[in-house]
Every structure is written in C-alpha cells, then in structure tokens.
Amino acid sequence: xxxxxxxxxxxxxxxxxxxxxxxxxxxxxxxxxxxxxxxxxxxxxxxxxxxxxxxxxxxxxxxxxxxxxxxxxxxxxxxxxxxxxxxxxxxxxxxxxxxx
Numbered sequence: 001x002x003x004x005x006x007x008x009x010x011x012x013x014x015x016x017x018x019x020x021x022x023x024x025x026x027x028x029x030x031x032x033x034x035x036x037x038x039x040x041x042x043x044x045x046x047x048x049x050x051x052x053x054x055x056x057x058x059x060x061x062x063x064x065x066x067x068x069x070x071x072x073x074x075x076x077x078x079x080x081x082x083x084x085x086x087x088x089x090x091x092x093x094x095x096x097x098x099x100x
Contacts, residue, residue: 001050004077011093015085018046021077027051039080048080 001021009016027037027049036058040049055076061068075089082089 001073001077004074005081008077008081008092012085016081019081019084020045020047022047022049023052024049025051026053038076039083041080041083043084046084048077048084050076050080 001023005019005021009019027040029037036051036054038051038054038059040051041047042049050073055073056069059072061072078089078092082092
C-alpha cells in the first residue's frame with residue numbers, strides 16, 4: 001500500500017503533496033448505508049482511509065494468493081486516490097496498465 005501511494009505521489013506531486021493514508025479495521029457506517037465501504041475519502045483533510053477487513057475478506061478474487069491480494073489492495077488505493085483528486089483510476093498511471 002505504501003509503495004503504491006508513493007508511486008502515485010511521484011506521478012501527481014502537486015495534487016497529492018498533502019496526501020495522507022490511514023488504515024483502519026472497519027468503517028463506521030450508518031444503518032441506511034448499503035454494503036460495506038472499502039475506503040473513505042475526506043477531501044478537505046487530503047485523507048484516504050482504507051478499511052483493512054473489508055478489503056481483505058470481502059473482495060472477490062478469482063485466485064486467492066498473495067499476488068492477487070496485493071493487486072486488490074493496490075486497486076483500492078488507486079480508486080480512493082482517484083476519487084480524492086477527481087481522476088479516473090485508470091488515468092492516474094496509464095502506462096502502468098498498458099500491456100504490450
């Protein structure tokens with residue numbers, strides 16, 4: 001997770017200069033919220049909170065191994081950071097996902 005955040009900060013230094021990422025076990029969700037959040041973005045604090053248990057246990061992986069679990073965490077970081085700065089996650093690092 002940390003290396004993914006550092007990678008994104010290197011790509012978007014101005015937008016992510018004040019980025020903070022925290023990891024918490026579970027979200028506090030009101031009863032009316034459907035599903036379980038995997039992250040929360042608090043834009044005015046430049047904060048992304050990742051929720052460890054939902055990411056680890058509720059994500060559906062087509063192969064349950066270390067590599068795929070790492071990719072799931074990375075995808076959550078990309079999606080949350082994209083939400084924070086108003087970018088599509090695929091646009092954050094297009095070269096990273098371009099397979100030749």
